[in-house]
Amino acid sequence: MDLHNVSMSDLANAVRSNKVSAAEVTKYFLDRIAALNPVLNAFITVNPHALSEAAEVDAKVARGDDPGPLAGVPVAVKDLLCTDGLRTTAASKMLENFVPPYSATVVRRLQGAGAIIIGKTNLDEFAMGSSNETSAFGPVRNPWNPEYVPGGSSGGSAAALAAGLAPAAIGTDTGGSIRQPASFCGVYGLKPTYGRVSRYGMIAYASSLDQAGPMARSTEDCARLLEVIAGHCRFDSTTAKVDVPKWSSDLNGELKGLKVGLPKECFTSEVEEDVERVTQNAIEALKKRGAEIVEVSIPLSKHAVSVYYLIATSEASSNLARYDGIRYGYRADFRGRTSVDLEEFYSRTRGEGFGHEVKRRIMLGTYALSAGYYDAYYRKASQVRRLLRDQFLKVFEQCDVLLTPVATSPAFKLNSRLMDPIAMVMNDVFTTSANLAGIPAMSCPAGFSRDGLPIGVQLMAKHFDEARLFQVSFALEETLEREERVPHVF
Amino acid sequence: MFFNAYEAVIGLEIHVQLQTKSKMFCSDSAAFGGSDNEHTCPVCAGLPGALPVVNERALEYSVKTGLALNCRINPRSVFSRKQYFYPDLPKGYQISQYDKPLCENGHVEFFLDGHRKRVSIVRAHMEEDAGKSLHHGEYTLIDLNRAGVPLLEIVSGPDMRTPAEAAEYARTIRRIVRYLGVCDGNLEEGSMRCDCNVSVRKRGESRLGTKVEIKNLNSFRFIEKAIEYEIIRQIDCLESGDPIHQETRLYDPDKNRTFMMRSKEEVQDYRYFPEPDLLAVELDAEWIQKVKQNLPELPLARAERFMNEYKLPAYDAFILTQERDLADYFEEVAHACGNPKSASNWVMTEFMRELNEAKKEPFDAPVSAKSLGKLIELIDKGTISGRIAKSVFAEMWQTAKEPETIVKEKGLVQVTDTAAIAKIIDDVLTANPSAVTEYKSGKEKLFGFFVGQVMKATKGQASPAVVNDLLKEKLKS
Numbered sequence: 001m002d003l004h005n006v007s008m009s010d011l012a013n014a015v016r017s018n019k020v021s022a023a024e025v026t027k028y029f030l031d032r033i034a035a036l037n038p039v040l041n042a043f044i045t046v047n048p049h050a051l052s053e054a055a056e057v058d059a060k061v062a063r064g065d066d067p068g069p070l071a072g073v074p075v076a077v078k079d080l081l082c083t084d085g086l087r088t089t090a091a092s093k094m095l096e097n098f099v100p101p102y103s104a105t106v107v108r109r110l111q112g113a114g115a116i117i118i119g120k121t122n123l124d125e126f127a128m129g130s131s132n133e134t135s136a137f138g139p140v141r142n143p144w145n146p147e148y149v150p151g152g153s154s155g156g157s158a159a160a161l162a163a164g165l166a167p168a169a170i171g172t173d174t175g176g177s178i179r180q181p182a183s184f185c186g187v188y189g190l191k192p193t194y195g196r197v198s199r200y201g202m203i204a205y206a207s208s209l210d211q212a213g214p215m216a217r218s219t220e221d222c223a224r225l226l227e228v229i230a231g232h233c234r235f236d237s238t239t240a241k242v243d244v245p246k247w248s249s250d251l252n253g254e255l256k257g258l259k260v261g262l263p264k265e266c267f268t269s270e271v272e273e274d275v276e277r278v279t280q281n282a283i284e285a286l287k288k289r290g291a292e293i294v295e296v297s298i299p300l301s302k303h304a305v306s307v308y309y310l311i312a313t314s315e316a317s318s319n320l321a322r323y324d325g326i327r328y329g330y331r332a333d334f335r336g337r338t339s340v341d342l343e344e345f346y347s348r349t350r351g352e353g354f355g356h357e358v359k360r361r362i363m364l365g366t367y368a369l370s371a372g373y374y375d376a377y378y379r380k381a382s383q384v385r386r387l388l389r390d391q392f393l394k395v396f397e398q399c400d401v402l403l404t405p406v407a408t409s410p411a412f413k414l415n416s417r418l419m420d421p422i423a424m425v426m427n428d429v430f431t432t433s434a435n436l437a438g439i440p441a442m443s444c445p446a447g448f449s450r451d452g453l454p455i456g457v458q459l460m461a462k463h464f465d466e467a468r469l470f471q472v473s474f475a476l477e478e479t480l481e482r483e484e485r486v487p488h489v490f
Numbered sequence: 491m492f493f494n495a496y497e498a499v500i501g502l503e504i505h506v507q508l509q510t511k512s513k514m515f516c517s518d519s520a521a522f523g524g525s526d527n528e529h530t531c532p533v534c535a536g537l538p539g540a541l542p543v544v545n546e547r548a549l550e551y552s553v554k555t556g557l558a559l560n561c562r563i564n565p566r567s568v569f570s571r572k573q574y575f576y577p578d579l580p581k582g583y584q585i586s587q588y589d590k591p592l593c594e595n596g597h598v599e600f601f602l603d604g605h606r607k608r609v610s611i612v613r614a615h616m617e618e619d620a621g622k623s624l625h626h627g628e629y630t631l632i633d634l635n636r637a638g639v640p641l642l643e644i645v646s647g648p649d650m651r652t653p654a655e656a657a658e659y660a661r662t663i664r665r666i667v668r669y670l671g672v673c674d675g676n677l678e679e680g681s682m683r684c685d686c687n688v689s690v691r692k693r694g695e696s697r698l699g700t701k702v703e704i705k706n707l708n709s710f711r712f713i714e715k716a717i718e719y720e721i722i723r724q725i726d727c728l729e730s731g732d733p734i735h736q737e738t739r740l741y742d743p744d745k746n747r748t749f750m751m752r753s754k755e756e757v758q759d760y761r762y763f764p765e766p767d768l769l770a771v772e773l774d775a776e777w778i779q780k781v782k783q784n785l786p787e788l789p790l791a792r793a794e795r796f797m798n799e800y801k802l803p804a805y806d807a808f809i810l811t812q813e814r815d816l817a818d819y820f821e822e823v824a825h826a827c828g829n830p831k832s833a834s835n836w837v838m839t840e841f842m843r844e845l846n847e848a849k850k851e852p853f854d855a856p857v858s859a860k861s862l863g864k865l866i867e868l869i870d871k872g873t874i875s876g877r878i879a880k881s882v883f884a885e886m887w888q889t890a891k892e893p894e895t896i897v898k899e900k901g902l903v904q905v906t907d908t909a910a911i912a913k914i915i916d917d918v919l920t921a922n923p924s925a926v927t928e929y930k931s932g933k934e935k936l937f938g939f940f941v942g943q944v945m946k947a948t949k950g951q952a953s954p955a956v957v958n959d960l961l962k963e964k965l966k967s
Binding site for chain 2: 081082088090095098100101102104199200201202203204206207208234235236237238314315317318320321322323324326327328339342346366369370371374378
């Protein structure tokens with residue numbers, strides 16, 4: 001069996017019907033990781049039990065039991081999700097040696113569906129970043145060109161997929177962290193509706209924005225992954241009690257009568273020419289499938305980045321307070337000291353354990369929540385957020401789905417923006433809105449830059465209407481001319 | 491003295507630990523004790539990725555308490571994070587309620603020295619407890635068993651003026667939460683904790699003086715004594731022109747004084763913001779109504795009913811309604827014997843004495859309410875005398891036997907047979923001729939001596955009323 005080009009869904013079906021063993025599949029991907037990870041740095045930790053877990057899946061098949069819809073599928077899980085007994089770092093020195101005693105709901109559901117957690121992928125430290133350069137474990141390289149970043153913060157998951165180190169991956173998205181790396185690496189990535197996927201066991205960055213989601217090499221794989229991880233969870237009160245449809249068995253690229261909205265705020269001069277061209281191609285493809293294109297406006301989206309950075313950093317400043325060196329994680333070295341004052345204990349532990357970007361965001365958020373500034377920053381941002389959500393709801397009265405670029409540019413060069421936080425942040429200009437509004441959004445591969453780097457387009461739909469995203473993504477997948485290109489590392 | 495020129499303004503913040511099986515946001519046991527860190531999980535230990543889920547029972551208990559305190563239950567309340575660093579605070583924040591608490595604008599009433607006093611309740615909000623730091627000289631250990639245990643913080647208005655009022659208010663809250671069964675109100679074990687805010691001002695002044703908070707008050711007596719000390723200390727400051735600092739003070743019961751714990755001059759910024767991991771608490775009116783309908787009769791209302799329905803004196807009514815079980819027990823006794831005043835006397839004296847000595851709860855006592863009722867009935871019917879009844883009661887407590895059985899077994903039935911008693915009286919008079927002469931010559935005190943002799947001869951079983959009547963008659967002749 002050609003394990004390299006087979007889709008995740010076909011792979012699972014092959015394992016279920018005993019055409020290939022889970023162990024064989026797992027071994028294949030472990031070998032690829034061993035060969036290519038030293039270059040890409042996509043994984044922080046490879047699961048040493050992957051093969052024995054695969055053997056268990058095979059034993060089930062041998063017994064005549066169905067291991068589930070992801071039977072034997074190696075999944076690369078962003079190292080922000082807790083895995084029982086397997087080191088979980090959030091790409092931070094703070095959690096360098098942290099081994100959780102429990103697994104995230106997403107992880108448990110994957111395993112319950114027969115998937116093999118093949119390893120934990122690299123990310124920006126605590127998911128704070130858009131280039132995967134803030135990781136305490138070093139940057140991830142883009143498989144399409146190792147001089148370039150894979151995007152972030154789910155850069156390791158995107159790179160692992162693009163390089164064929166895993167057939168499926170899980171990312172997390174707080175302001176674009178699934179979609180932007182998916183675009184930069186040429187894979188599919190979906191940020192589900194807020195409340196669709198449990199956050200239990202996912203290390204929090206900004207609780208009201210964080211969602212874990214699927215990353216894959218096709219619309220169908222994406223849909224099947226989401227079917228497994230979505231749904232109400234009794235350990236996360238913010239998960240919604242809504243049905244999880246079988247999206248993957250119901251894919252249809254017919255768009256007749258579908259209205260696709262183009263928010264005029266997203267089609268500006270900030271967008272680079274390559275991105276503009278690829279986006280226009282995608283629009284043409286949708287027209288060809290019968291979609292009607294309408295121009296719409298979401299005026300407040302121009303404030304999305306500002307609002308995002310106030311809310312996300314405020315919540316982060318609070319969520320990261322637990323990393324104090326008392327119960328687990330990094331603790332500054334006080335050996336030889338007879339007494340240490342609590343203040344010094346905290347400031348040195350946290351000062352040494354957190355990286356630059358994390359400290360920057362903690363400080364920003366602490367400031368925004370402080371007495372005297374709360375009203376002007378956090379409260380105001382929350383108000384604008386509510387209004388922005390309202391504008392999105394209004395727009396979805398005029399159209400079924402929105403289409404925008406994912407980012408203003410394709411992947412950029414390593415180190416090119418690290419010292420320019422504003423440029424880095426502005427890359428999130430099109431993606432943060434969906435998190436603020438809580439709506440589902442997806443990045444679909446749509447073309448390449450002149451330099452041969454992938455470029456995706458973003459689709460957004462109203463709350464819990466992931467079906468629309470899959471429908472349009474599937475249409476694009478069927479319609480766009482597939483350029484036969486492979487990433488650099490192959 | 492100049493004390494009369496001042497008045498104290500006192501408000502209390504009472505933390506009530508809700509007696510739920512599990513903690514507020516996870517399924518660990520909320521029980522007191524356990525070995526170090528036995529009752530912990532990823533949620534209450536603040537592990538990465540863990541999320542809180544509200545304990546519905548804790549919510550129900552809080553609503554119950556809010557209703558009993560005559561509060562408005564807000565149909566929508568919000569949890570907030572109160573942020574500060576401390577080693578026994580695992581998440582670096584405490585989940586509490588801030589600008590949208592569950593209960594607001596209530597009041598409680600109680601009687602003190604015969605006057606009815608009303609104290610307003612500003613708010614009552616839910617929050618989780620922190621862990622415990624155990625200091626061992628050079629190092630400190632953390633025990634998180636208590637972390638995440640549900641609390642309800644009840645904040646009174648600054649409505650009390652004397653230490654006695656403050657202590658009685660605290661007792662009132664204790665009575666209520668015990669009646670509701672939401673908290674055992676144990677100050678020593680800390681399941682109820684009381685912080686007092688005290689300030690003084692010149693009488694007639696409407697502006698409040700500088701407020702001092704007193705902590706570490708683990709008995710009602712200490713609440714009273716600490717406030718008393720603090721009022722005098724503050725008046726001394728004002729009289730001698732020393733400033734009163736806004737600060738937190740601890741009470742030292744051994745020295746009976748308060749001393750400074752920390753200054754509040756620099757107000758700590760807790761950076762409260764809505765807890766994004768929890769949805770707002772939305773309660774529908776119907777549910778609140780249902781909780782309200784299921785509230786038990788509360789202590790004050792019950793005392794007033796006892797006064798009206800059973801014609802008990804206020805003193806009896808308040809003593810009997812201190813604890814719900816005792817009041818229940820009393821009512822059962824009263825219904826069993828049909829003599830509430832007698833029931834009250836028996837419950838308040840013999841029964842409570844034995845109960846306290848044995849450290850038992852009313853319904854665990856060897857003497858059931860029905861049996862005590864029967865005992866009273868035996869007295870009322872004249873079967874046994876009150877004096878005999880006391881020994882029967884003691885026997886009942888020892889053996890848990892029914893009073894009739896004891897009376898029958900020991901042959902304690904009161905002798906009311908006039909002829910039999912008359913015969914014994916005659917014997918006594920004949921045997922004591924000099925005493926009879928003395929009595930007749932005016933030494934009427936000797937009447938008691940004759941009664942005693944008759945009772946002795948009948949082993950106490952003669953009806954005292956019959957003995958009295960017959961003796962008087964015989965001695966006249």
